[in-house]
Amino acid sequence: MSRHPREWSLAVGGSITVAFVAMAVLAQFWTPYDPELLTIGDKLQPPTWQHWCGTDQLGRDVLSMIMAGARNSVGVALLSVLIGAGVGVPAGLIAAARGGVSDEVIMRGNDLIFAFPALLLAILITAVAGPGAVNAIIAIGIFNIPVFARVTRGGALDLWSRDYVLAARVAGKGRLGISFEHVLPNLAGLLLVQGTIQFSLGVIAEAGLSYVGLGAQPPAPSWGRMLNEAQTLTALAPTLALFPGLAVVLFVLGLNLVGDGLRQRWAR
Amino acid sequence: MTGLLRVDSLSVEIGDAAVLKSLSFGVDSGEVLGLVGASGSGKSMTALALMQLLPARARLTGAVRLKGVELCGMRAAELQQMRGRHVGMVFQEPMSALNPSMRIGDQVAETVLLHGAASAAQARVMARDTLDAVGLAGTQGALDRYPHQLSGGQRQRVAIAIAIVLGPALLIADEPTTALDVSTQAQVLTLLCELARSRRMGLILVSHDLAVIAQHTDRVAVMQAGEIVEQCLTTPTLQNFQHPYAKALLAAAVLAPKRHAGVGAAPRDHRGAAVLEVRGVVRDYALPRRSLWRPAGTFHAVDHATLAIHPGETVGLVGESGSGKSSLLRAILGLEPLQAGEVHLLGECLSRATGRTQRRLRRSLQAVFQDPYGSFDPRWSVEQLVSEPFHLLDVPPSAAERRRRVATALEQVGLSPRDGSRRAHEFSGGQRQRIAIARALITEPKVVVFDEAVSALDVLVRAQILELLAGLSERLQLAYLFVTHDLAVLRAIADRVYVMQRGRIVEEGPTLRLLTAPVHAYTKMLVAATPRLAVDGG
Numbered sequence: 001m002s003r004h005p006r007e008w009s010l011a012v013g014g015s016i017t018v019a020f021v022a023m024a025v026l027a028q029f030w031t032p033y034d035p036e037l038l039t040i041g042d043k044l045q046p047p048t049w050q051h052w053c054g055t056d057q058l059g060r061d062v063l064s065m066i067m068a069g070a071r072n073s074v075g076v077a078l079l080s081v082l083i084g085a086g087v088g089v090p091a092g093l094i095a096a097a098r099g100g101v102s103d104e105v106i107m108r109g110n111d112l113i114f115a116f117p118a119l120l121l122a123i124l125i126t127a128v129a130g131p132g133a134v135n136a137i138i139a140i141g142i143f144n145i146p147v148f149a150r151v152t153r154g155g156a157l158d159l160w161s162r163d164y165v166l167a168a169r170v171a172g173k174g175r176l177g178i179s180f181e182h183v184l185p186n187l188a189g190l191l192l193v194q195g196t197i198q199f200s201l202g203v204i205a206e207a208g209l210s211y212v213g214l215g216a217q218p219p220a221p222s223w224g225r226m227l228n229e230a231q232t233l234t235a236l237a238p239t240l241a242l243f244p245g246l247a248v249v250l251f252v253l254g255l256n257l258v259g260d261g262l263r264q265r266w267a268r
Numbered sequence: 269m270t271g272l273l274r275v276d277s278l279s280v281e282i283g284d285a286a287v288l289k290s291l292s293f294g295v296d297s298g299e300v301l302g303l304v305g306a307s308g309s310g311k312s313m314t315a316l317a318l319m320q321l322l323p324a325r326a327r328l329t330g331a332v333r334l335k336g337v338e339l340c341g342m343r344a345a346e347l348q349q350m351r352g353r354h355v356g357m358v359f360q361e362p363m364s365a366l367n368p369s370m371r372i373g374d375q376v377a378e379t380v381l382l383h384g385a386a387s388a389a390q391a392r393v394m395a396r397d398t399l400d401a402v403g404l405a406g407t408q409g410a411l412d413r414y415p416h417q418l419s420g421g422q423r424q425r426v427a428i429a430i431a432i433v434l435g436p437a438l439l440i441a442d443e444p445t446t447a448l449d450v451s452t453q454a455q456v457l458t459l460l461c462e463l464a465r466s467r468r469m470g471l472i473l474v475s476h477d478l479a480v481i482a483q484h485t486d487r488v489a490v491m492q493a494g495e496i497v498e499q500c501l502t503t504p505t506l507q508n509f510q511h512p513y514a515k516a517l518l519a520a521a522v523l524a525p526k527r528h529a530g531v532g533a534a535p536r537d538h539r540g541a542a543v544l545e546v547r548g549v550v551r552d553y554a555l556p557r558r559s560l561w562r563p564a565g566t567f568h569a570v571d572h573a574t575l576a577i578h579p580g581e582t583v584g585l586v587g588e589s590g591s592g593k594s595s596l597l598r599a600i601l602g603l604e605p606l607q608a609g610e611v612h613l614l615g616e617c618l619s620r621a622t623g624r625t626q627r628r629l630r631r632s633l634q635a636v637f638q639d640p641y642g643s644f645d646p647r648w649s650v651e652q653l654v655s656e657p658f659h660l661l662d663v664p665p666s667a668a669e670r671r672r673r674v675a676t677a678l679e680q681v682g683l684s685p686r687d688g689s690r691r692a693h694e695f696s697g698g699q700r701q702r703i704a705i706a707r708a709l710i711t712e713p714k715v716v717v718f719d720e721a722v723s724a725l726d727v728l729v730r731a732q733i734l735e736l737l738a739g740l741s742e743r744l745q746l747a748y749l750f751v752t753h754d755l756a757v758l759r760a761i762a763d764r765v766y767v768m769q770r771g772r773i774v775e776e777g778p779t780l781r782l783l784t785a786p787v788h789a790y791t792k793m794l795v796a797a798t799p800r801l802a803v804d805g806g
Contacts, residue, residue, distance in 0.1 A: 163638065163642040164653075166637055167707065170633075170635045172626075185647050
């Protein structure tokens with residue numbers, strides 16, 4: 001009986017996530033219309049058979065823009081998770097394996113990054129390097145580092161107290177070898193769950209950054225800027241804000257359901 | 269038979285599995301019934317069934333009558349009144365049985381108040397008296413303490429006080445002393461039995477330890493796979509066991525491996541050079557800083573410990589929890605730095621060796637750890653696990669050579685070479701400990717260190733493992749260092765024993781001498797407190 005909700009959340013969340021990722025991949029090769037093609041004559045159309053999600057104030061096809069926006073979203077979130085995990089996981093492993101001063105330095109450095117909100121960091125980077133998708137990736141990626149470092153260190157500290165780690169030390173293995181052979185593989189589940197959660201946070205962060213104009217720059221479509229532009233036109237074309245908003249909500253919901261399902265599966 | 273508790277053909281099924289099969293037994297007032305069996309035999313399930321505390325999916329049939337009142341089929345509200353007032357229960361782990369944020373006096377009084385048995389002031393007086401009765405007497409402070417301020421034995425006394433404060437007719441104690449040190453175990457068991465006899469309570473004592481049962485109970489019931497296979501009066505030697513399973517349990521409990529018997533016939537020469545020598549080892553831990561202005565104190569976990577092990581010898585290191593035996597073991601294995609002293613292996617200094625020398629020496633010193641479930645990386649196959657110490661070789665063996673040596677090691681410990689491709693979770697606790705032994709043997713060591721390696725095993729399995737170890741030591745000329753809290757294990761296997769207390773080695777001597785004529789006060793206390801079956805002199 002208790003298995004039911006978990007299977008349900010994995011199945012539903014998994015389908016939503018796969019659908020969005022497939023959409024993003026598809027957008028790389030094909031969209032119904034060119035998302036950057038302006039057709040002023042067709043502006044602000046409601047959903048029709050030609051334009052399933054309608055058109056915006058410049059006559060661009062909203063469905064195509066959402067698909068291209070998904071590509072942007074997935075790309076930014078995925079790369080920022082990879083940056084966060086790529087730096088944070090080794091940092092956490094080292095902190096747990098070495099302890100003492102290394103541990104203190106790494107974890108206090110983490111706290112320092114944690115003290116700055118991602119948005120503030122993004123504004124900072126933008127001020128220095130100018131706005132753009134790449135800078136959004138770096139900003140969100142840096143924000144992900146301490147999250148991964150903490151989760152890794154916490155899980156690793158627990159594993160370091162296991163008897164099989166002791167046995168490996170008796171077998172003459174060094175701290176580095178044990179970290180990669182025994183600790184990291186047994187943290188894979190935990191990190192996958194955290195990765196999914198950070199991915200969904202990355203989608204939200206990307207939407208937030210492009211909403212305030214710090215993410216992907218026009219004409220490249222992004223969900224956040226679509227929402228921003230639709231905001232002034234809610235009275236004229238209410239569906240304009242509906243579809244990008246729905247896309248963000250659905251995708252994040254799907255990712256969170258997957259994260260939840262995975263966590264329960266690995267909770268043993 | 270009038271009897272306080274009568275159980276008639278009590279059966280419990282969970283799903284399709286019959287967990288308890290037609291149990292019938294009784295307990296009289298003031299009588300102590302021992303319930304003994306291996307893990308999974310249904311002892312704890314019986315205790316829960318008596319309390320009607322079974323999981324929701326369980327189906328229970330049969331009759332449980334307490335003072336003539338049928339408990340099966342009672343309504344939940346009546347059962348709640350019955351529990352605590354008429355039947356008390358004491359569990360294994362005293363810390364998790366108590367509320368950590370509540371004063372112990374209030375916890376005892378709470379039971380009284382929940383049953384509406386007295387006013388708050390009276391409840392406090394009752395709590396007072398009961399805590400006195402369980403030996404937490406005296407000062408006003410006792411009631412106001414929190415569980416974390418008490419030792420394990422004291423916590424278990426509080427749990428007993430909670431169970432008996434309303435004067436129940438029946439007390440069920442499920443492995444009440446398994447988590448405690450031997451000296452505390454003896455005190456708590458004596459207390460339980462005295463309470464049962466002086467207050468005319470029936471006591472059901474659930475235990476896996478036949479020696480405990482033999483010493484403290486009036487009657488004994490032996491369980492196997494959900495059935496009671498033997499019921500008889502308790503005698504000091506339990507010699508009236510009839511059923512083959514009960515006899516096998518008894519034989520395992522008093523086991524002395526064959527090699528031990530042969531020691532007199534062919535005395536081994538222990539005067540040669542020691543394989544492992546520990547000289548004045550000190551292991552300090554920093555205590556938490558109390559003040560910003562004063563340096564942190566140190567705690568001497570191991571305080572100038574010295575011991576020696578000779579080729580082929582089995583040496584025991586015994587002590588209660590916190591005596592520093594695990595710290596010493598880790599120091600010997602070179603897992604933690606020493607503050608002073610040296611560890612010598614085969615005449616060379618291991619504790620200061622590095623690189624190639626360290627790896628060469630470590631090949632001769634391997635270890636088996638306590639937890640058969642935690643000792644193996646769940647993602648590795650048995651072959652990978654067993655061959656892990658090959659890391660110590662300068663040239664790793666070829667794949668074929670590795671497989672051959674793993675197969676040999678698995679055969680040596682009584683497993684099949686085909687088991688190499690399986691994973692550790694597919695094996696039982698005893699088989700896992702065999703895998704751990706195979707892993708320790710793979711580099712052909714001279715010394716193997718065991719950290720409580722048989723403590724988690726059932727008595728029958730433990731006997732098999734000890735048998736195996738004795739044979740291996742004989743054949744491979746292995747020396748063992750057995751670190752344990754349990755003198756009964758050492759009686760079965762050790763040639764010589766070191767006794768450790770508060771980081772110091774306080775006594776050393778041949779096992780037989782130490783057990784029959786201990787010199788140091790602490791050893792005397794340990795020997796006296798260890799329950800034993802009075803079968804023969806050794």
